[in-house]
Amino acid sequence: MQALTRQLGDVIPLPVSVRPDPAANFRISSDLSVSAVPEAADIAEQLTELLRRATGRPVSHADGVDGSFRILLDESDNVGHYQTVKPPEAYRLEITPETVTLRAQSKPGLFAALQTLRQLLPEGDPAGEIPGGRIDDEPRFAYRGTMLDVARHFYAPEDLRSYIDAIAQLKINHLHLHLTDDQGWRLEIPGWPRLTEVGGGPGTGVDGAGPGFFTAREYADLVAYAASRFVTIVPEIDMPGHVNIVHVAYPELTADGQPVPPRTDAEVGYSSLVAGKEETYAFVEDVIRAVSELTPGPYLHIGGDEAFSTPPEDYRTFLRRVLPMAGKYGKRAIGWHEMAVVDLPPTAIPQYWRIEPADNGVARAAAAGHQVIMSPADRSYLDMKYDKDTPLGLDWAGVVGVERAYDWDPADRLPGVGEESLLGVEAPLWSETLRSLADVQFMAFPRLAAIAEIGWTPRADRQWRSFRARLAGLGQRWAAQGINFYRSPEIDWQ
Numbered sequence: 001m002q003a004l005t006r007q008l009g010d011v012i013p014l015p016v017s018v019r020p021d022p023a024a025n026f027r028i029s030s031d032l033s034v035s036a037v038p039e040a041a042d043i044a045e046q047l048t049e050l051l052r053r054a055t056g057r058p059v060s061h062a063d064g065v066d067g068s069f070r071i072l073l074d075e076s077d078n079v080g081h082y083q084t085v086k087p088p089e090a091y092r093l094e095i096t097p098e099t100v101t102l103r104a105q106s107k108p109g110l111f112a113a114l115q116t117l118r119q120l121l122p123e124g125d126p127a128g129e130i131p132g133g134r135i136d137d138e139p140r141f142a143y144r145g146t147m148l149d150v151a152r153h154f155y156a157p158e159d160l161r162s163y164i165d166a167i168a169q170l171k172i173n174h175l176h177l178h179l180t181d182d183q184g185w186r187l188e189i190p191g192w193p194r195l196t197e198v199g200g201g202p203g204t205g206v207d208g209a210g211p212g213f214f215t216a217r218e219y220a221d222l223v224a225y226a227a228s229r230f231v232t233i234v235p236e237i238d239m240p241g242h243v244n245i246v247h248v249a250y251p252e253l254t255a256d257g258q259p260v261p262p263r264t265d266a267e268v269g270y271s272s273l274v275a276g277k278e279e280t281y282a283f284v285e286d287v288i289r290a291v292s293e294l295t296p297g298p299y300l301h302i303g304g305d306e307a308f309s310t311p312p313e314d315y316r317t318f319l320r321r322v323l324p325m326a327g328k329y330g331k332r333a334i335g336w337h338e339m340a341v342v343d344l345p346p347t348a349i350p351q352y353w354r355i356e357p358a359d360n361g362v363a364r365a366a367a368a369g370h371q372v373i374m375s376p377a378d379r380s381y382l383d384m385k386y387d388k389d390t391p392l393g394l395d396w397a398g399v400v401g402v403e404r405a406y407d408w409d410p411a412d413r414l415p416g417v418g419e420e421s422l423l424g425v426e427a428p429l430w431s432e433t434l435r436s437l438a439d440v441q442f443m444a445f446p447r448l449a450a451i452a453e454i455g456w457t458p459r460a461d462r463q464w465r466s467f468r469a470r471l472a473g474l475g476q477r478w479a480a481q482g483i484n485f486y487r488s489p490e491i492d493w494q
């Protein structure tokens with residue numbers, strides 16, 4: 001590892017305001033100490049651990065504001081760059097020769113400051129420097145997400161924890177888990193044990209290659225771990241399509257009550273819950289209640305995509321019954337954009353994934369005041385190949401290189417869905433072709449860094465040339481962390 005001091009702005013996502021002061025570099029010395037307000041003891045612990053690892057030196061704990069690294073919660077100065085009240089992740093990071101100060105009004109801001117600082121640490125150099133100056137920063141969008149499909153292939157909780165650590169460094173703050181699909185059901189639901197006995201058993205997943213499921217306890221632990229990284233879990237139960245495994249486990253829910261065979265191919269659009277059957281809604285309500293109880297975050301994703309074998313009128317009937325159930329159990333419903341064919345409950349959020357800007361009710365929903373999440377497949381789908389030779393992934397939305405993932409804007413994607421309608425941006429990763437955490441990392445990194453910057457950095461400040469140069473530096477950190485990122489030839493990796 002080179003002992004070069006980073007430039008203060010050498011961070012992804014690029015901060016809103018960077019004021020370097022090269023005369024104010026902080027030199028790593030032998031008496032590093034961390035002090036924090038009591039509310040931020042957990043963040044102090046994470047900082048202490050990072051400093052120990054980066055410098056190889058001991059790091060002590062200091063009381064009050066006496067540390068060389070200080071973590072402060074600050075109520076004053078609450079006028080932000082975009083809003084009159086700052087978003088929770090707003091922070092200031094100040095580096096002088098004597099001290100490094102992380103300051104925010106709330107803990108998400110302190111955590112964001114910590115991620116910025118982490119990218120500025122002289123990793124592996126016990127005598128290095130942290131670049132001097134001041135950063136004032138806050139996100140463009142509240143929702144900066146990524147999705148992982150754990151249905152087509154399951155990943156163990158420890159793999160997900162490692163993935164959460166990696167995405168949180170990019171200030172990604174939502175992890176959408178696609179928990180169910182035709183080939184598998186990955187979350188235990190009380191009263192419906194066969195969902196996971198069958199749907200998480202051997203031979204599930206695409207090609208039968210990805211068995212496994214979360215017990216309710218494991219899921220709750222994962223949600224709590226994500227929260228410690230300021231990541232909100234967004235659980236998805238995909239309905240009314242993508243449900244073959246439900247019918248394998250519970251044939252009484254099929255149209256004629258007859259059993260159906262399990263399927264492990266990657267086809268879509270052939271299965272459907274039965275809209276005209278009362279048992280369907282008893283099942284769905286049990287699932288929505290259980291998932292809502294296990295999930296402290298505000299969102300529940302009900303899927304709604306590619307229901308090609310659900311007659312259109314049945315699709316509407318189904319959604320009109322099911323969408324209000326999310327609200328009944330205290331959640332805001334998110335659904336793939338297809339759901340916008342019905343009048344949505346006021347807080348519901350369509351997630352747009354189309355390639356071409358043809359509308360299907362999303363602009364109408366935005367006009368009615370709904371927030372939208374942008375995930376256009378030809379830019380943000382992490383399962384698309386980087387180029388035609390990429391060994392993993394699909395290409396139905398084209399190939400998506402790093403520049404292509406970076407050089408677009410969510411506010412331009414769909415007429416009628418501008419900045420003010422956007423809750424944020426999400427990069428989905430479907431797992432039909434993936435078999436391991438290493439495969440997930442290979443598809444996600446570096447492109448997730450591009451989506452993270454789109455979600456955070458002011459639009460006018462984003463430039464591919466700058467991003468490309470900063471990405472080369474981040475690659476070094478990924479390598480040091482053992483992250484299996486794709487060394488795209490578009491980047492001059494260091």
Ligand code: TNX
Nearest residue numbers: 268305306336353383394430
């Ligand atoms: C479409 S886009 C799907 C998924 C597939 C994915 C593969 C969307 C909401 N659904 O069922 O896994 O393509 O890229």
